[in-house]
Amino acid sequence: MTQVTIERSAEIETEEPTEPLKVVRVRHWGRWAVSAVIILLIAQFLWSLVANEKYGWGTFGEYFFSDAVLDGLLMTLWLTVISIVGGFIIGTVLAVFRLSSSTLLNAVAWWYIWFFRSVPILVQVLVWYNLGYLYPRLGLGTPFTDDFWIFSFPTTSLLTAFAAVAIGLTLHQAAYSAEIIRGGIVSVDAGQTHAAAALGLPRRVRFFRIILPQAARSILPAGFNEIVGQVKGTSVAFIVALPELFYSVQVIYGRNQQIIPLLLVAVVWYAIITTVLSVVQYYVERRFSRGTVDLPPTPIYRAKKQITDLWHRLGEEDGKASPAVTSQTDTVTSYTDKESV
Amino acid sequence: MAAISKKQGGLLAAVVVVLALIAGGVIALVNVRGSEASAEPGTEDSVAASSEFDLSSKNADGRPHIDPVPEAVAALKKSGFTPVRDGKLTVVGTGQAGGAPLGVLASDDNKTRIGVEADFAQLIAEGLGLDYQQAVTSWADWPLGIQSGKYDLVTSNVTVTDERKRLYDFSSYRTDLLGFYVKSDSPIDSIKDADDASGLKIIVSSGTNQEQVLLTWNKRLEKEGKDPAELVYYDDDSAATLAIQSGRADATFGPNPTGAFKAAVNGETKWVGTLNGGWPKHADIAAATKKGNGLITPVNIVLNHAIENGQYAEILKRWGLEDEAVEKSVINPPGLPESES
Amino acid sequence: MTIIDSNRPDPVDDAAPTVGKVEISHLTKYYGANRVLDDVSLTVEPGEVVSIVGPSGSGKSTLLRTINHLETFDAGSVTVDGRYIGYERRGDTLHELREAEVLKRRAQVGLVFQNFNLFPNLTARENITIAPVSLKRLSQVEADQRAMALLQRVGLHDSEKYPAQLSGGQQQRVAIARALALDPKVLLFDEPTSALDPELVAEVLDVIRDLATVGTTLIIVTHEIGFAREVSDRVVFVEDGRIIEIGPPEQVLRNPINPRTRDFIGRVL
Numbered sequence: 001m002t003q004v005t006i007e008r009s010a011e012i013e014t015e016e017p018t019e020p021l022k023v024v025r026v027r028h029w030g031r032w033a034v035s036a037v038i039i040l041l042i043a044q045f046l047w048s049l050v051a052n053e054k055y056g057w058g059t060f061g062e063y064f065f066s067d068a069v070l071d072g073l074l075m076t077l078w079l080t081v082i083s084i085v086g087g088f089i090i091g092t093v094l095a096v097f098r099l100s101s102s103t104l105l106n107a108v109a110w111w112y113i114w115f116f117r118s119v120p121i122l123v124q125v126l127v128w129y130n131l132g133y134l135y136p137r138l139g140l141g142t143p144f145t146d147d148f149w150i151f152s153f154p155t156t157s158l159l160t161a162f163a164a165v166a167i168g169l170t171l172h173q174a175a176y177s178a179e180i181i182r183g184g185i186v187s188v189d190a191g192q193t194h195a196a197a198a199l200g201l202p203r204r205v206r207f208f209r210i211i212l213p214q215a216a217r218s219i220l221p222a223g224f225n226e227i228v229g230q231v232k233g234t235s236v237a238f239i240v241a242l243p244e245l246f247y248s249v250q251v252i253y254g255r256n257q258q259i260i261p262l263l264l265v266a267v268v269w270y271a272i273i274t275t276v277l278s279v280v281q282y283y284v285e286r287r288f289s290r291g292t293v294d295l296p297p298t299p300i301y302r303a304k305k306q307i308t309d310l311w312h313r314l315g316e317e318d319g320k321a322s323p324a325v326t327s328q329t330d331t332v333t334s335y336t337d338k339e340s341v
Numbered sequence: 342m343a344a345i346s347k348k349q350g351g352l353l354a355a356v357v358v359v360l361a362l363i364a365g366g367v368i369a370l371v372n373v374r375g376s377e378a379s380a381e382p383g384t385e386d387s388v389a390a391s392s393e394f395d396l397s398s399k400n401a402d403g404r405p406h407i408d409p410v411p412e413a414v415a416a417l418k419k420s421g422f423t424p425v426r427d428g429k430l431t432v433v434g435t436g437q438a439g440g441a442p443l444g445v446l447a448s449d450d451n452k453t454r455i456g457v458e459a460d461f462a463q464l465i466a467e468g469l470g471l472d473y474q475q476a477v478t479s480w481a482d483w484p485l486g487i488q489s490g491k492y493d494l495v496t497s498n499v500t501v502t503d504e505r506k507r508l509y510d511f512s513s514y515r516t517d518l519l520g521f522y523v524k525s526d527s528p529i530d531s532i533k534d535a536d537d538a539s540g541l542k543i544i545v546s547s548g549t550n551q552e553q554v555l556l557t558w559n560k561r562l563e564k565e566g567k568d569p570a571e572l573v574y575y576d577d578d579s580a581a582t583l584a585i586q587s588g589r590a591d592a593t594f595g596p597n598p599t600g601a602f603k604a605a606v607n608g609e610t611k612w613v614g615t616l617n618g619g620w621p622k623h624a625d626i627a628a629a630t631k632k633g634n635g636l637i638t639p640v641n642i643v644l645n646h647a648i649e650n651g652q653y654a655e656i657l658k659r660w661g662l663e664d665e666a667v668e669k670s671v672i673n674p675p676g677l678p679e680s681e682s
Numbered sequence: 683m684t685i686i687d688s689n690r691p692d693p694v695d696d697a698a699p700t701v702g703k704v705e706i707s708h709l710t711k712y713y714g715a716n717r718v719l720d721d722v723s724l725t726v727e728p729g730e731v732v733s734i735v736g737p738s739g740s741g742k743s744t745l746l747r748t749i750n751h752l753e754t755f756d757a758g759s760v761t762v763d764g765r766y767i768g769y770e771r772r773g774d775t776l777h778e779l780r781e782a783e784v785l786k787r788r789a790q791v792g793l794v795f796q797n798f799n800l801f802p803n804l805t806a807r808e809n810i811t812i813a814p815v816s817l818k819r820l821s822q823v824e825a826d827q828r829a830m831a832l833l834q835r836v837g838l839h840d841s842e843k844y845p846a847q848l849s850g851g852q853q854q855r856v857a858i859a860r861a862l863a864l865d866p867k868v869l870l871f872d873e874p875t876s877a878l879d880p881e882l883v884a885e886v887l888d889v890i891r892d893l894a895t896v897g898t899t900l901i902i903v904t905h906e907i908g909f910a911r912e913v914s915d916r917v918v919f920v921e922d923g924r925i926i927e928i929g930p931p932e933q934v935l936r937n938p939i940n941p942r943t944r945d946f947i948g949r950v951l
């Protein structure tokens with residue numbers, strides 16, 4: 001002990017401990033109280049789910065796996081896949097245009113993104129579906145005229161409801177994806193491009209093997225956000241009466257008036273999709289984090305560790321009973337003479 | 342590991358309690374299910390039982406038929422009208438929430454549009470000597486679809502208004518009957534005039550005849566120094582239905598057929614009054630086509646032929662809408678004036 | 683512009699290398715209105731080791747990067763073994779080449795960066811094999827074998843580690859191996875030890891020292907005056923985009939003729 005400490009707290013802390021000092025953690029009584037209230041509220045809510053017959057779980061059960069709902073679900077997934085895959089492909093091209101040194105390409109991409117971020121998706125789908133209102137015939141003819149056609153066909157027969165929604169969602173998604181991908185590419189250190197160029201790597205290799213995998217780390221979280229959003233975003237298909245999940249559910253409650261149970265059917269399916277996507281996201285992100293020193297442990301591992309830690313800590317606070325504790329106190333007490341007690 | 346500490350024991354006990362609660366909840370759920378027995382409201386069977394209508398696709402087989410009306414066929418030929426699809430009359434309507442008994446998708450295939458509006462669609466097509474081609478879309482889409490020539494005709498509870506008459510030709514086939522509905526346990530048992538509506542929150546669609554009725558009532562109430570009714574506008578039918586069921590509004594005021602259907606199907610609402618759709622002016626439901634395309638005269642001939650020969654009355658009777666019969670189908674009848682707002 | 687270019691020593695090796703001659707003549711480059719290279723001329727013989735020293739912002743790195751056409755220039759010429767990297771000469775003008783052709787020609791000049799710039803998403807081995815494989819020089823199997831040999835040569839054994847799992851010195855050694863994988867005629871070093879902790883500098887310099895003895899042409903931009911003196915055949919002192927003095931290390935680094943060189947050496951030593 002130095003003199004400084006003696007001066008600072010002479011009475012208590014300089015006393016030689018007569019036995020191993022016990023460490024008492026700060027008790028967070030407030031936290032415990034709040035936690036108890038929250039648990040109570042959650043329990044109450046869960047109970048109401050069961051006890052409140054307005055939730056109509058019987059109706060829920062009847063429709064959850066009904067053909068109409070499953071067909072709708074399939075339509076939703078199909079639209080999501082098309083628009084996300086198509087959107088990210090077009091988006092990648094747009095992002096590359098945006099980063100290109102060509103003023104024209106840059107401007108084209110900028111205006112594309114501006115346009116499709118400005119137009120509500122609902123309006124876009126409606127316009128695609130009714131393209132015949134604006135352009136009654138499409139085909140090949142003399143430019144800037146509409147009376148001479150080499151061949152043409154009526155527009156109304158061109159775009160089905162499905163095509164209108166798929167095109168609308170894809171073009172819409174492309175604008176958002178482009179910005180996400182551009183953000184990812186910009187976040188990659190410029191030195192990477194220099195190094196790849198210095199090695200003489202072809203442009204394609206440079207982009208797909210070097211830049212994109214690194215950009216993916218910042219693209220993925222935002223990208224999965226888009227996918228999850230798009231699953232629900234496909235419900236704009238109602239405007240052209242395309243039976244995706246949400247529309248199918250609406251049609252059913254139009255008949256039987258069981259609004260809440262059928263909305264729950266949709267909600268639970270959306271929750272299932274989101275859950276699956278979240279798990280996929282977690283592992284895909286881990287895959288692209290390769291090369292960073294410490295991969296965070298998986299949630300399963302973390303949960304296991306938290307439980308074991310809690311178990312040990314509870315034992316420790318209690319005193320001597322747990323062997324894990326004795327070994328810890330050993331290191332503390334090794335400086336004092338146990339026999340002197 | 343050796344002995345378990347007190348706190349570790351506490352944790353174990355807590356876990357056991359939580360598990361027991363969950364198990365108890367599940368058992369309670371099963372019991373609740375059991376006591377409710379099989380008569381869960383909202384299943385397709387119970388809908389069939391609680392309403393007089395068959396909402397399966399078989400319903401379409403029971404539609405009244407009509408032979409081609411020679412005058413109508415001749416008028417169609419003379420008019421120069423060419424249908425979207427050769428030899429077929431494409432008639433569009435909605436099939437979403439709030440549709441029955443006007444237009445819903447059949448409970449067994451989710452594709453066949455059934456209801457009084459679908460019956461009229463087929464009747465008109467047959468009378469013109471064309472095959473009936475069904476089309477289903479959203480309320481927002483039919484106007485563009487008619488104008489872009491995607492559909493020939495719409496029968497979807499479309500009210501004739503002066504604004505719409507600029508874009509479409511109409512041939513009337515029903516008069517509007519409006520109904521007041523309240524929550525089934527509401528103390529309100531009758532809404533017949535302005536005094537009954539005083540101080541109530543009433544759900545109504547904007548830009549409709551029923552809104553005009555309430556606005557007129559409110560003027561009178563305010564003049565007499567009484568509380569006016571508060572108008573609540575919902576764009577979405579299910580939101581309106583939920584608002585009534587959750588007590589957020591006191592009454593709905595809208596087309597009587599759908600209101601009656603909802604009350605019959607789930608018993609959550611009850612009828613408290615009907616108002617003639619002509620109050621204070623006349624409101625007609627009519628089939629609409631693109632203005633000036635020549636189709637409306639043949640359609641009008643068919644409708645009047647059906648009125649004279651009984652098929653018309655048969656259709657209304659099938660859906661319990663005898664009160665809404667018109668004596669004569671009129672081309673472009675007087676419409677609701679443009680709203681002042 | 684004075685070029686003090688006396689006493690160019692003969693290459694060290696007995697079997698004198700025949701490839702890797704770099705000729706820079708009357709090179710000028712602007713960044714906007716700022717002239718960063720000002721009529722620079724320098725010839726580096728095959729197998730020669732040349733260090734470029736000078737204060738920060740003097741244009742050393744820019745000069746180095748014009749050699750493999752990572753930087754373009756406004757006037758003058760740079761050739762490797764008589765060929766332009768990024769241009770084709772027609773009459774008195776240089777026409778910029780298409781990218782694919784530039785990439786092909788650039789592969790004969792290796793570049794090692796101050797910040798290593800290893801690809802973090804690839805292992806050490808993949809960092810080395812990506813260029814020879816994607817340029818179709820070697821099959822993946824051949825490239826893997828070569829990568830192992832190169833890693834051994836720079837004193838590394840764990841080929842499957844990612845860059846982030848390596849120390850700075852190890853990363854820079856992988857970067858050198860990566861540059862060597864294409865068998866470049868000329869190897870450029872852009873301050874290869876500046877980003878390293880002091881205790882890691884030696885291991886990288888050892889590798890470069892080895893390379894200096896085997897006859898590859900090396901051009902090194904460095905702050906390590908002692909090292910430059912030890913390995914270089916000639917030292918170039920650059921300031922304000924101009925070559926101020928050039929000659930054997932003993933001359934430039936110990937007894938500079940030009941007062942500005944003397945001033946600089948006095949400050950850094």
